[in-house]
Amino acid sequence: MSLIKQLWLTVILILLLAFVGSLAVSVTSTQDYVEQEMQIKNADNANALALSMTQMEKDDVSIELLVAAQFDTGHYRLIELRSPEGDVMQRREAEPLDDGVPDWFVDLVRLDVAPGQAVVQDGWSQYGTLTLASQHDAAYRSLWQSTLKMAAWFALVGAISLLLAWWIVRTIRRPLLEVVSQARSISARRFTTSSEPRTLELREVVQAMNTLSGAVHTMLSEETGKLDQLRRRLQEDATTGASNRTTLLEHLQNNLDSDSQRASGVLIMLRLVDLPEVNERLGRQATDDVLRALVNHLTQLANELGGGEVGRLNGSDFLVIVHGAQDIEHVSESLKHQLTLLCDAVGEPLRLPAALSEYTHGDTPSQRLAALDGALADAEGRGDMALVAVSDEARLPLYTTHEAWRSALIQSMEAGVALARFPVVNARQEVVHFEAPSRLELAGEWRSAGLFMPWVARLQLEDKLDLAVAERALAIIESDQLPLGINLSGRAVSDMAFIKALRQRLEHAPEAARKLWIELPESTALHDLASFRLLCRELQHTGVRIGLEHVGSEFTRLADLHDLGLAFLKFDASLVSGVDQAFDQQTILRGMATLAHSLGILAIAEGVKRPEEAETLFDLGLDAVTGPGVKAS
Amino acid sequence: MVSRRQLISGLGAGLLCLMIGAPSTASAFNPQRIRQKMQQAHGASGVALVDEWLAMIERLRGARLGDQMSEVNDFFNRKVRWRDDIDVWGQEDYWATPLEMLGKREGDCEDYSIAKYITLKELGVPGNKLRMIYVRAQIGRSQRSQAHMVLGYYQTPASEPLLLDNIIPSIRPASERDDLTPVFSFNSSGLWAGGSEESRADPLARLSRWQSVVNRMRDQGFI
Numbered sequence: 001m002s003l004i005k006q007l008w009l010t011v012i013l014i015l016l017l018a019f020v021g022s023l024a025v026s027v028t029s030t031q032d033y034v035e036q037e038m039q040i041k042n043a044d045n046a047n048a049l050a051l052s053m054t055q056m057e058k059d060d061v062s063i064e065l066l067v068a069a070q071f072d073t074g075h076y077r078l079i080e081l082r083s084p085e086g087d088v089m090q091r092r093e094a095e096p097l098d099d100g101v102p103d104w105f106v107d108l109v110r111l112d113v114a115p116g117q118a119v120v121q122d123g124w125s126q127y128g129t130l131t132l133a134s135q136h137d138a139a140y141r142s143l144w145q146s147t148l149k150m151a152a153w154f155a156l157v158g159a160i161s162l163l164l165a166w167w168i169v170r171t172i173r174r175p176l177l178e179v180v181s182q183a184r185s186i187s188a189r190r191f192t193t194s195s196e197p198r199t200l201e202l203r204e205v206v207q208a209m210n211t212l213s214g215a216v217h218t219m220l221s222e223e224t225g226k227l228d229q230l231r232r233r234l235q236e237d238a239t240t241g242a243s244n245r246t247t248l249l250e251h252l253q254n255n256l257d258s259d260s261q262r263a264s265g266v267l268i269m270l271r272l273v274d275l276p277e278v279n280e281r282l283g284r285q286a287t288d289d290v291l292r293a294l295v296n297h298l299t300q301l302a303n304e305l306g307g308g309e310v311g312r313l314n315g316s317d318f319l320v321i322v323h324g325a326q327d328i329e330h331v332s333e334s335l336k337h338q339l340t341l342l343c344d345a346v347g348e349p350l351r352l353p354a355a356l357s358e359y360t361h362g363d364t365p366s367q368r369l370a371a372l373d374g375a376l377a378d379a380e381g382r383g384d385m386a387l388v389a390v391s392d393e394a395r396l397p398l399y400t401t402h403e404a405w406r407s408a409l410i411q412s413m414e415a416g417v418a419l420a421r422f423p424v425v426n427a428r429q430e431v432v433h434f435e436a437p438s439r440l441e442l443a444g445e446w447r448s449a450g451l452f453m454p455w456v457a458r459l460q461l462e463d464k465l466d467l468a469v470a471e472r473a474l475a476i477i478e479s480d481q482l483p484l485g486i487n488l489s490g491r492a493v494s495d496m497a498f499i500k501a502l503r504q505r506l507e508h509a510p511e512a513a514r515k516l517w518i519e520l521p522e523s524t525a526l527h528d529l530a531s532f533r534l535l536c537r538e539l540q541h542t543g544v545r546i547g548l549e550h551v552g553s554e555f556t557r558l559a560d561l562h563d564l565g566l567a568f569l570k571f572d573a574s575l576v577s578g579v580d581q582a583f584d585q586q587t588i589l590r591g592m593a594t595l596a597h598s599l600g601i602l603a604i605a606e607g608v609k610r611p612e613e614a615e616t617l618f619d620l621g622l623d624a625v626t627g628p629g630v631k632a633s
Numbered sequence: 634m635v636s637r638r639q640l641i642s643g644l645g646a647g648l649l650c651l652m653i654g655a656p657s658t659a660s661a662f663n664p665q666r667i668r669q670k671m672q673q674a675h676g677a678s679g680v681a682l683v684d685e686w687l688a689m690i691e692r693l694r695g696a697r698l699g700d701q702m703s704e705v706n707d708f709f710n711r712k713v714r715w716r717d718d719i720d721v722w723g724q725e726d727y728w729a730t731p732l733e734m735l736g737k738r739e740g741d742c743e744d745y746s747i748a749k750y751i752t753l754k755e756l757g758v759p760g761n762k763l764r765m766i767y768v769r770a771q772i773g774r775s776q777r778s779q780a781h782m783v784l785g786y787y788q789t790p791a792s793e794p795l796l797l798d799n800i801i802p803s804i805r806p807a808s809e810r811d812d813l814t815p816v817f818s819f820n821s822s823g824l825w826a827g828g829s830e831e832s833r834a835d836p837l838a839r840l841s842r843w844q845s846v847v848n849r850m851r852d853q854g855f856i
Contacts, residue, residue, distance in 0.1 A: 047819070050817070051817050054816070054817050055816075083791075084789070084790030084791035085790075085791065118819065119764070119790075119818055119819070121766075121815055121816075121817060121818050123815060124766075124785075124793055124794055124807035124808070124815050125791060125792070125793060125794075126787065126790045126791060126818075129790075
């Protein structure tokens with residue numbers, strides 16, 4: 001039974017007891033009092049009347065007048081005079097009063113008043129016996145009315161008490177529910193914190209649980225920090241903090257192979273000419289500062305353009321990958337601006353020629369880098385800050401204008417989205433789920449997402465596509481009973497209307513929703529953490545699993561995500577690639593998997609190319625692997 | 634908290650039951666108690682007189698009604714001296730119980746009547762045949778009238794009563810008592826019979842002089 005019901009029952013019980021008790025006391029005492037008063041009145045009046053009669057002439061008329069006068073002017077129910085033999089000599093009796101008192105109440109409180117009796121003397125002999133009873137029906141009425149008043153008063157008190165009880169329970173219940181949901185979260189390894197309620201007992205519980213959550217957060221921060229140091233040493237240039245050559249090229253390869261908008265974009269190759277001379281002129285320390293400033297400005301450039309990566313290819317050459325289809329003119333304007341800012345900040349003449357090139361799905365890194373190298377040599381010849389764009393006349397896009405792309409995309413989305421299937425398998429070679437990137441039929445062929453995603457992003461059609469993909473995935477799950485994983489784009493995630501629409505579809509297919517895995521790139525989720533939290537809160541109750549992909553560079557921020565109830569993490573291919581040979585990578589992945597497990601999160605590795613890698617990964621404790629080298633058995 | 638409240642209300646309800654349904658202590662003629670009370674109030678001489686009275690009651694049980702009445706009448710008329718209340722009790726009108734009267738060996742007219750009434754009732758004479766009668770008495774040949782009380786015995790309600798008096802010690806029919814003029818009569822049936830058991834603890838009932846003496850008699854063990 002709920003708290004409020006118990007409290008209400010208690011209140012009602014207590015009030016009823018009090019009501020019945022006080023009513024009984026009040027009615028009984030009034031009853032006693034009225035009975036005594038009536039009895040005394042009956043006796044006194046009978047004696048007074050008998051005394052009067054004894055003193056006067058005993059003719060019938062006088063006796064009748066006396067009885068009538070007494071009866072008419074007083075409040076009597078009965079006045080009767082009987083002869084010593086028992087014959088009625090005079091009798092006056094009143095009708096019972098009808099004053100609206102219910103019969104059951106009269107029966108209940110029935111006043112037991114004996115009539116008064118006195119003997120009328122005629123000389124020495126008895127003339128007759130006088131019997132007199134007062135009218136006491138009015139007493140029933142006043143008893144009835146006082147009972148009604150008392151009932152009304154108790155009803156009022158009852159209503160107020162119930163309201164009070166309701167209010168008390170409400171003030172207790174809200175924090176109590178919060179405590180319960182926090183406890184549930186913790187049992188599901190979501191280490192949330194909640195505000196401390198005012199109720200002392202509950203506050204202590206919440207404090208204890210918050211402390212626990214806080215401890216988990218601290219532990220996570222420390223552990224992820226250690227792992228990130230390792231990762232940086234492995235993947236980053238020690239001087240500038242930019243990615244090293246291997247890592248960056250790995251990323252480029254992954255981007256080109258990917259089914260997201262990263263599959264196309266712009267590459268910028270930039271050279272600090274005469275680095276040894278600069279080094280000589282400024283000294284090692286200042287030169288390092290210049291290099292760091294350069295990387296900072298390039299990172300800023302990438303962020304301004306919607307995300308990207310910066311890497312140091314060798315001592316003087318840098319490469320920037322700007323994600324997404326970009327207008328190359330715009331990119332070069334932004335680059336010029338940043339470089340000008342850099343030169344102003346450094347205050348030294350620097351030679352910084354750069355080459356720009358678009359890349360799209362289907363290109364290879366080596367081909368792109370070769371083109372950029374040529375263009376950079378050209379730029380170096382042209383001047384200190386020359387920018388040269390690689391011309392790709394040979395490239396033939398599917399559609400030439402925005403409008404053509406838009407209508408083609410919308411048309412094909414309406415015609416139907418297809419989903420590819422790439423298995424994610426665990427150590428027992430069982431399929432955990434299939435990654436299901438979208439395929440659209442464009443210009444008569446099914447095209448992979450890498451081709452059209454940049455355009456979908458540019459034309460802001462992500463939410464439409466994501467919804468179509470989700471619907472399709474749910475339909476497939478229902479028909480084939482296969483667990484599927486789909487991607488959501490960052491733009492859709494921050495769109496409340498999209499989240500609502502998705503939630504509605506998930507709620508309509510609760511069975512299928514439990515087999516749906518939704519993943520977002522780590523950078524997207526962390527870029528707009530508030531929207532991501534909202535997404536998790538809105539969707540998780542439907543049973544859908546939400547996780548992150550490409551987890552690596554921002555693993556330290558996992559501590560901020562520990563209360564979200566993530567179902568899985570997919571570790572970035574750059575960490576996975578060649579893991580069977582690299583001890584450092586093994587250490588990092590082992591640590592990441594352990595941390596993920598401590599939060600009840602599934603650890604999955606992306607980009608596995610060879611069976612040896614998969615084997616090593618399972619040995620390290622990862623739950624599942626996926627990639628080109630992974631086949632469903 | 635709940636159980637404590639329930640306990641209190643339970644106690645309250647129990648208390649209530651006690652108050653409502655408190656049984657009154659049954660009372661009856663109790664010679665032991667009369668002697669004890671007499672011992673306390675008037676010592677050995679009082680007890681001796683009471684013993685005499687008690688012995689008379691025992692002797693008269695089952696005797697003829699005429700003998701009972703005359704013996705009782707004689708007993709009180711002989712043993713008790715007639716004095717006004719103001720001299721005996723220091724107040725204008727005081728209705729004494731038989732014990733109080735026997736203890737003092739003095740009494741007023743109503744004290745005689747009460748004592749005779751109680752004694753005859755104890756001997757089994759029906760209460761409704763006995764009536765206390767207020768009378769106006771002419772003392773001697775003088776014209777002086779005095780308020781007086783006698784005990785009347787009515788064979789039937791309509792019949793002429795026999796009077797037990799202390800002015801003229803012998804029992805006579807009312808018609809032979811020219812010196813007495815009846816004013817009013819009463820007995821216990823109008824004043825105390827109905828609900829007398831309950832009215833013991835009732836402060837209002839003590840307002841009546843008759844009720845007062847009844848209560849004292851009950852306390853002393855007469856009824």
